[in-house]
Each structure stands twice: as structure tokens, then as C-alpha cells.
Amino acid sequence: MSTPIVEIRNLSKNFKGRQAVDDLSFSIHPGDVYGFLGQNGAGKSTTMRMLLGLIFPDAGQIFINGEEFGNNRRYLLKHIGAIIERPDMYGYLSGRDNLRIMAALTRERIPDSRIYDVLEQVGLRGREKDKVKTYSQGMKQRLGIAIALVHQPDLLILDEPTNGLDPQGIAEMRQLILSLSRDHGKTVLVSSHLLHEIEQVATRMLVLHKGKKIAEGPVTELINPDDMLVDVVTRASAEERVRSSVWGEILVASAGNTMTFKMNAARVPELNKWLVEQGVAVMEIRSKHSLEDYFIAITQ
Amino acid sequence: MRRLVSVFVILLLPFLAPAMEAEQLYYALRTKVLSVKDYTADVKVTLDVNYMKIPPLEGKLYYKVPDKIRMVRKDGISILPKKNMSLSLGNLIPAGKVSVLDAGTATLQGKTLRVLKVIPEDDKSGIILSKIWIDEANLLALHTETTTQNDGTINMDLTFGKYIKQSLPDKVTITMDIKEYKLPKGITMDYSEVPTTAGPKKPQGDSKGNIIINYSNYVVNKGVDDKVFEEK
Amino acid sequence: MMKLLQIELYKIFRRPRTYISFGVVTAIAFIFQLAMKAGGREFFEFGMQDVTDTFNVQGSIINGYLVGYLILQSLLVQIPLLVALVAGDTLAGEANLGTLRLLLTRPISRPQLVLIKFLASSVYTILLILWLAVVALFLSLLLFGTGDMINLKSETFVLLLKDDVMWRYGCAFLFAVVAMTAIAALSLFLSAFADNSIGPIIATMAIVVVLTILSNLELPLFNAIRPYLFTSHMIGWKGFFDDPIPYAAIGKSAMVLVLYILGLVGGTIFYFNKKDISS
Incomplete structure (x- = not known):
């Protein structure tokens, strides 16, 4: 088996007496669409935030591509694209400017042609000059995906990407995730509180409840x-x-x-x-x- | 005709001295002082007042009898003691009818001077008593001490040099009472060296101040337009 | 680093809110100038009463230099607010928008982000002070002309010759930049603790107002702490309009302010580096 792209060992996080994540361990392998399933407050977002260095774990280790995350955060984040919860942007700037800013922050030279390619990929071409505050929730979510994709990361971390979307938006997002995995070879970690969403996109899944791992394995085995x-x-x-x-x-x-x-x-x-x-x-x-x-x- | 007389008196004075009576001497001096009808001069005013921090102010001084005076500085601010107090000698020598008392002699600037006490008979000038130290030989007032109704005692020292012929001083030093100056700190929001308590406190309250005026480039009796004195 | 600073400045100057400050400064200066044009002399003579009892003060008293100074003095309270408006928003505003977590999932370090935010706030502060120089000083000079400048202090009446004023303004504005950068650093520091920008902006103002009052209270109790309050030093720019200029005190004030800046920025980095981003 290949080196896991993500390996979590005994991760714990306590917020003022509330155990948000409790001794959690799992691995994600290249090519996986890894589903994170749990109710609100189960610890999905906290785990994802720890994976991105937004929240510091109380205990445990995170490895990305076999390297310890804590020491190489800046380097390893180049390989990760993420949407965490709501797709919040600078509303007073255009979609393209938001994307350009976030692209520049990857510290790599990303040509404008790449910016337009990604906008095309998420279906925002033609609206890229409009201010983000005029975007619908779905458009914002797609811009969020564009931001996550623009620097061509290997791993995508998508926290509740279908939140606030209408049924058509949900279907589009599902297609996008599947295509990113199938056609672009991305490894995806996606969370949801809805089983059928995970079921439809994920190859493996992990069920979190009150910060603890309840079940983990291939979706086909878990959802009997x-x-x-x-x-x-x-x-x-x-x-x-x-x-x-x-x-x-x-x-x-x-x-x-x-x-x-x-x-x-x-x-x-x-x-x-x-x-x-x-x-x-x-x-x-x-x-x-x-x-x-x-x-x-x-x-x- | 009057002018002729005064010129005559002036010319004769050295020969008459020191036998001149006090009253005679006073009127001779006054006549001489008032013979300057107007002048302009370049001045440098130094204000030595405890609450003032002002560099010497250079400008042009305009004077016209009996009491018009104004200092002009291009685009600048001029600060002079108030008119009703002093400044021109003409002002400090009481006009009108006066009583003159001989107060003997005194030595000043290395010279023996006649001292006169002059008491005006009307009080329009606001002067109660004026003591004048006179160089009788040159008919020049070198020092005055004027007690006023409202403004305390004003002392004036005059130094003559280049313009002695016109009886105009090169330098005048006025010593006068200065009222206290204070504004609330809450308004001025002073920046003070921290901590503010450090250092000796400045003397507060009324105090004496010196105003030193250096004159040069006098132009005498060539006429000065009244407009110059109008407050802009 | 330059690129990141550029981005930060782009974000600041693309926001309408940023220009409120420039508008406010312009409006206050303009209102002040109008008022001075209408009744400045009477107003000022009221303050000079003790002087005019004894002296005849004539000439162009109400000139551009004086009006500029009075505007600066009255803006003493507003400028920190305007600086806080942007600096207090730098971290907290991003947290509020939700963009902070987006920024931090990019490969930049947190100390770097804090430094960039601080530098961008400083650039904004410098521009605001420059703008202040334009509207408070140069516009006043245009409207009122030049002249000798009277500076009424609590116990001193200072007059500066007109050719001796401009350089003092230059130094004063430089000092003001340092002072206002300290405010920016304070706002940034408070900003790191908050998830919305109103908190740090109000907190900055509250601190400035309370400490300014303490700095000006003539109570022995506060004399001991006064040298340590940055508000006592913030008005050091006024020292340049004194005669003689208290260089030692101004230097000390500048040092205190720089120490505050270093402490606050360092504190922000220290705290922010450990902060869990849950916004």
C-alpha cells in the first residue's frame, strides 16, 4: 500500500472542557474520496481545521505525505486546497480578484491563464468581474472550490461543501467532486452530516460521534x-x-x-x-x- | 514762528545750562521731543517677559505725534506694549499743564543728570507722576520712571548714539509690570516633559518684563500716512 | 513579502470604508477652516486675553500655520479612531468575514501575516497623516496665508517666525506617524483577540480616551504612571512648536512609543501564533 497522503495518529482536542476530538486516528490514501460523516458538533470541522493548522491539537500527530505537519506547515499547505464551512470571501472584490489574491498567497507564480482555467472549471467564467457580494451561495461555493484548486494541490479538504446549496447546486457539487477525483486524480477529504451525500461520492468513510471514531472503512462495506x-x-x-x-x-x-x-x-x-x-x-x-x-x- | 523759537531754545540750551530752572528745563525737553512730528525706523523688538518665548521681532516702526505708533512686519505678527502705556517718549512726558519739581541730580550711565518730578494737572494721560532723568548738556531724557493709574510703574532707559542729533534713541529699554498669563491645561493640552513635576516651577503671578527696542535707519519728519496706523 | 504587502494594501484600499477616514479628516479640517475664517480672530483673542491686556498684538495672527496647528490639536482624538478603524479591522475583520481561515490555509506563516497586517496598517497611517498635512496645513496655508505662528501653551506664549515653522511641521508629522503607528499596533493587538472589528475599534478608542484623561489629570496619584502611558507621549509632536524644542523629551517620547509598537506587535505575534482559529 502507498504512503498515506494524510495520516492522523491519536489526535485529541479539548475546548474548555468539551472533548471535540478524542483520540482519533485514520489514514487517507492517494486517490481516496474520504468521507467524514457526523452530526453537527461531532468534531469534523475541528479535525479538518487541525489538518490545516488552524487549530492546534492538544495531543496526537498529523502527517501529510509522510511528513509531520507541525514542523512543515508552510511547505505542506502548498499541497492542500481547502474550503472550511462557509465559502467566505471579500465581498467588495470581484470573484477574479478574490481568486488572484488567494493564488498569490500560495507564494507561487500562478499565471492569469490558470486563473481563468479554474474559473472555467467551476463554471464562473463570465461572472468573474462581478463583485462576490452579488454571487449566489452556489457561486460562492464554486469560487471557494476554485480557490482551493488554483494552486493545483494533491489534497482537497472540503468541509460541508453542499451546505446552503439548492438541490441543483448539490448535484453539481457532487459531480465536481467526482470529476476532481476521477479526472484530475485529486485526493479528497469531504465532510457532511448527510449520509447519502457521503454515500454518493466517497470511497471510504469515517463516522465521528462526539469526537470519537465510531466506524471507518469502505463505503460499500459500511453502508450495508x-x-x-x-x-x-x-x-x-x-x-x-x-x-x-x-x-x-x-x-x-x-x-x-x-x-x-x-x-x-x-x-x-x-x-x-x-x-x-x-x-x-x-x-x-x-x-x-x-x-x-x-x-x-x-x-x- | 513757534518752530523758530523752539530751534532757538534748543541751540541756546547748552549755554544756559545748568542754571535752567526745573520747569524751564522740562518744557525745553518737551518742546524738543515734540519737534519730531513723525518718523519711521527699522526696529528690532526683544520681549523679555517670563511667559513669552518670542525671538527678536524685526520690522518697521511708524510714529506720528502725538501718540500714533505702529510696528509693521510683512506677513508677520508684531507685539508692542499697549499704546496707552508708553513706548514713545512723547507719551511718557505728560502733555498739558504740569507741575515740575526739581529732584536734584543723580548719576546714570556715568553722567550727572538732573532729575525732575512732573505731575500733570489733568489726569487724561493716566499718568500720576513722571520722574525724568535729563542730560542737561544735550537736553536728552536718558531715563524715565512713570507711575500710571492703571498700569503700574513703567521705567524707560534710552541710549543715544548715531541719531543723537535728532534726539532719537538707538535703544530703548522699557521695564514694566506684566500680568500673569495662564490658560487651562485642558484646553491647551500641553505636551510637557514627562513627568511634569520635574524641574523647578516657573515663577507665577505678576512680574516685571523688559521690552528692548533697537532702532536704526530713522527717517524723521518726512510725513507718515495715517493709513499706516489703521488696524487691518 | 512585498507581494503580500501589496495584496494587503490592495484589500485595504479597495474598501469604501478606508476612504471614510480621509473624508472625515477633510470634513473636519474644512469645517474648522470655515469657522476660523468666520470668527477665528475673536476666538483666538479670547485665549490671548492675558496677553492683549498688556500688549498690542497685530498682524496676521490667524494664518495657515496657526489654523493648521489648531486643526491638528483638535484632531488629536479623532485620528486614533480613524487609525483604529482600519488597523482594528485587520485581523478581527478577516475573522468576521470568515476570510481569516482562508488566508491561514495558504502557505504563509502567522507571524508573517501579522507583520504584513501591521505594515499595511502603518502604510495606511502614513497616508492618512500625509493627507492630514495636505488638508490641515497646506489647505490652511492656501486659505489663510503664511505668517508668524502663535502657540498658546498653558503657561507660555510662544511665537515662531514664519520662516521657522515649516520644518517644525515636517518633524511634527514624522512624530505623528510614530505616535499613530503605536495606535495601529494597539488596534492590531486588540484585533488579534476579537472575531469582529467593532470590539477592537471601540476598545482602542476607550483606551486612548481614558489614558488621555489620565495623562492630563493633574493628580499626584497619576504622576507616577504618567511617564508610562503612551498617551502622554503621543502629543510629543507639539514639542516641535516650543522654544527651545525639548529634543530630549521628544526623543524619549519617541523611544517610549517605539517600545510600545515593538511590544504590541510582538505580543500580537506571540498570541496569534498560538490562537485556535475557530471563526
Whole structure:
């Protein structure tokens, strides 16, 4: 296996008595799209900020390309591009000027042609001379990506890149991340509090809860199709009938007229058919993917 | 005719001395002083006043009888003692009817001088008593001591040289009472050497000040336009 | 370093807010000049009463040099605010905008960033003082002409000959740059602790106002601390209009101010270098 592009060993950070990150270790290898999953306050941003030298860890070590980060921060940051939380820029400057400033701060000679290439890549050509305060949230987010990309880093750190975007923006961002990984060979660390977002872009993922690592591994292994939580809402309670059947084995919860099954999504039509045959009036079936439910699932 | 008489008196004076009566001497001096109707001169004014920090001021002084006086400095500021107090000898020698008392002689600048006490009979001039030290031989006042109603005692020393023929001094030193000067620190926001308490305190309150005027390049009795004296 | 400074200055001078200061200075100077034109002589003669009781003061009293001095004196309180407006914003403003974390994920060191911010604030300060020279002095000279300059101190009446004034202004403005750079350093220091720029700007002003009052209070209690307050030294520029010029005191004041600058910038670097950026 290749040298990890990021290696975190026993990282901890405490904010005034609150353990934000607790003995966290993981590695990201070149070519990975590494998903960071966790609720707000789980420690995703804190970890990412520590990776960028914005926050200093209380304990633990960070290695980038095998080199200890603390001693080589300036050198190693040349290999990293990042968006942390909101894409905040100088609103009174144009998109192009923001990009030029951030490009100049990489201390490398970045030609204007590269500036325009990146603007093209994120779809901001034509609007580059407009002041950033006139940009939509999505445009700002794309400008943020342009800033992260302009110096052609190997590693991209994207903290909640879809925050505040409309559904189309979210889809575009997803495509962009996939293309950066697939077509440009970037290694990406992306965080989200939404499981399906991680699921759709990441190759590996890490689940953080209260600063602790709960699970880590390839997405395909962690998000087991058999672990889907399916809520079935019926007109009247059908719990007894279900309990007495084979379906009772996968019933994990029941409250009022709503039953929750842990099952493979492919079997949902079969369950529906059986219920109808039993004369149960099915009002609604929804499969849940939210992180909260995922936590319920993996902690049960 | 009057002028002729005065010139005559002046010419005769050395021969009459020292037998001249006090009153006679006084009027002779006054006539002589007032014979200068106007003059202009280049002056250098040095203000030796405890609260003032002013370099010597050079300018042109205009004078016209009886009491018009003005110093002009191009684009500059001139500072002179107030008119009603002094400055010109003409002002310090009471005009009008006076009583003159002989106060004997005194030695000053190495010369024996007649001392006169002059008391004006009206008080328009604001002068209560004027003591004048006179070089009788040259009919020049070398020192005056004038007690005024409002402005204390003003002393004047006159030094004659180049312009002795016109009875005009080269240098006049006026010694007078100076009122206290003070502005609140909150307004002036002084920068003071820190800490402010260091060093001896400057003398406060009223004090004496010297104003020294050096004259040169007199132009006498050639007429001075009144406009010169108008305050701009 | 030059490139980074250029960028910083570009950011400062592309912001409309930056020009507020220049506008404020212009407006205050202009209002003052109007007022002096209208009733300056009466106003000033009021202050000179003790002198005019005894002396006849004639000539161009209200001239450009005097008006310039009076404007500088009255701007004593405003200029620090205007300096704080930009210097207090340098770090805190970026934190507030959210751009600070963007900057710090670029390969520049934090001490470097602080130094750049300080240098940029200093350049702004210098330009502001230069502008002040233009509107407070040169515009006044244009409107009121030259002349001997009267400087009314609390216990002294100073008169400077007109050919002896300009160089003093030069020195005074140089000193003012040092003094205002100390304010910039103070604002920068406070800025490092805050995540919005209002805090450091107000804190700078509060410190300047309180210490100025302490510097001027004639109480024995404060005499001991007065030499250590930078506000006592900030008005050292006035020393150049005294006669004789208290060079030793001015030199000492400049030294104190430079020490403040070094201390505050050093303190900013020390603190900022360890600060967690969570904005």
C-alpha cells in the first residue's frame, strides 16, 4: 500500500472542557474520496481545521505525505486546497480578484491563464468581474472550490461543501467532486452530516460521534444494503400480525401505527405485497438514510 | 514762528545750562521731543517677559505725534506694549499743564543728570507722576520712571548714539509690570516633559518684563500716512 | 513579502470604508477652516486675553500655520479612531468575514501575516497623516496665508517666525506617524483577540480616551504612571512648536512609543501564533 497522503495518529482536542476530538486516528490514501460523516458538533470541522493548522491539537500527530505537519506547515499547505464551512470571501472584490489574491498567497507564480482555467472549471467564467457580494451561495461555493484548486494541490479538504446549496447546486457539487477525483486524480477529504451525500461520492468513510471514531472503512462495506431502516405507516396497528410472521424477525421498532424494519431495500415491494394480502391498509412506506438512524442502526 | 523759537531754545540750551530752572528745563525737553512730528525706523523688538518665548521681532516702526505708533512686519505678527502705556517718549512726558519739581541730580550711565518730578494737572494721560532723568548738556531724557493709574510703574532707559542729533534713541529699554498669563491645561493640552513635576516651577503671578527696542535707519519728519496706523 | 504587502494594501484600499477616514479628516479640517475664517480672530483673542491686556498684538495672527496647528490639536482624538478603524479591522475583520481561515490555509506563516497586517496598517497611517498635512496645513496655508505662528501653551506664549515653522511641521508629522503607528499596533493587538472589528475599534478608542484623561489629570496619584502611558507621549509632536524644542523629551517620547509598537506587535505575534482559529 502507498504512503498515506494524510495520516492522523491519536489526535485529541479539548475546548474548555468539551472533548471535540478524542483520540482519533485514520489514514487517507492517494486517490481516496474520504468521507467524514457526523452530526453537527461531532468534531469534523475541528479535525479538518487541525489538518490545516488552524487549530492546534492538544495531543496526537498529523502527517501529510509522510511528513509531520507541525514542523512543515508552510511547505505542506502548498499541497492542500481547502474550503472550511462557509465559502467566505471579500465581498467588495470581484470573484477574479478574490481568486488572484488567494493564488498569490500560495507564494507561487500562478499565471492569469490558470486563473481563468479554474474559473472555467467551476463554471464562473463570465461572472468573474462581478463583485462576490452579488454571487449566489452556489457561486460562492464554486469560487471557494476554485480557490482551493488554483494552486493545483494533491489534497482537497472540503468541509460541508453542499451546505446552503439548492438541490441543483448539490448535484453539481457532487459531480465536481467526482470529476476532481476521477479526472484530475485529486485526493479528497469531504465532510457532511448527510449520509447519502457521503454515500454518493466517497470511497471510504469515517463516522465521528462526539469526537470519537465510531466506524471507518469502505463505503460499500459500511453502508450495508441490509441495514436500511424502513418505516411503514398503516391505518391501524398491524404489529401483532407482523410479529407472528417471518417479518417479525426484522421488526426493530413499533410506535402507534408506524413500524420500523431493518432490511435490504430490495425487499420492500415484497413486504408491501404481504401486508396488502393480510388486509393491512398501508398509508406510507419510507426508507430512512439519515445519519441519526444510521447511528441507531450501527449502535444497536 | 513757534518752530523758530523752539530751534532757538534748543541751540541756546547748552549755554544756559545748568542754571535752567526745573520747569524751564522740562518744557525745553518737551518742546524738543515734540519737534519730531513723525518718523519711521527699522526696529528690532526683544520681549523679555517670563511667559513669552518670542525671538527678536524685526520690522518697521511708524510714529506720528502725538501718540500714533505702529510696528509693521510683512506677513508677520508684531507685539508692542499697549499704546496707552508708553513706548514713545512723547507719551511718557505728560502733555498739558504740569507741575515740575526739581529732584536734584543723580548719576546714570556715568553722567550727572538732573532729575525732575512732573505731575500733570489733568489726569487724561493716566499718568500720576513722571520722574525724568535729563542730560542737561544735550537736553536728552536718558531715563524715565512713570507711575500710571492703571498700569503700574513703567521705567524707560534710552541710549543715544548715531541719531543723537535728532534726539532719537538707538535703544530703548522699557521695564514694566506684566500680568500673569495662564490658560487651562485642558484646553491647551500641553505636551510637557514627562513627568511634569520635574524641574523647578516657573515663577507665577505678576512680574516685571523688559521690552528692548533697537532702532536704526530713522527717517524723521518726512510725513507718515495715517493709513499706516489703521488696524487691518 | 512585498507581494503580500501589496495584496494587503490592495484589500485595504479597495474598501469604501478606508476612504471614510480621509473624508472625515477633510470634513473636519474644512469645517474648522470655515469657522476660523468666520470668527477665528475673536476666538483666538479670547485665549490671548492675558496677553492683549498688556500688549498690542497685530498682524496676521490667524494664518495657515496657526489654523493648521489648531486643526491638528483638535484632531488629536479623532485620528486614533480613524487609525483604529482600519488597523482594528485587520485581523478581527478577516475573522468576521470568515476570510481569516482562508488566508491561514495558504502557505504563509502567522507571524508573517501579522507583520504584513501591521505594515499595511502603518502604510495606511502614513497616508492618512500625509493627507492630514495636505488638508490641515497646506489647505490652511492656501486659505489663510503664511505668517508668524502663535502657540498658546498653558503657561507660555510662544511665537515662531514664519520662516521657522515649516520644518517644525515636517518633524511634527514624522512624530505623528510614530505616535499613530503605536495606535495601529494597539488596534492590531486588540484585533488579534476579537472575531469582529467593532470590539477592537471601540476598545482602542476607550483606551486612548481614558489614558488621555489620565495623562492630563493633574493628580499626584497619576504622576507616577504618567511617564508610562503612551498617551502622554503621543502629543510629543507639539514639542516641535516650543522654544527651545525639548529634543530630549521628544526623543524619549519617541523611544517610549517605539517600545510600545515593538511590544504590541510582538505580543500580537506571540498570541496569534498560538490562537485556535475557530471563526
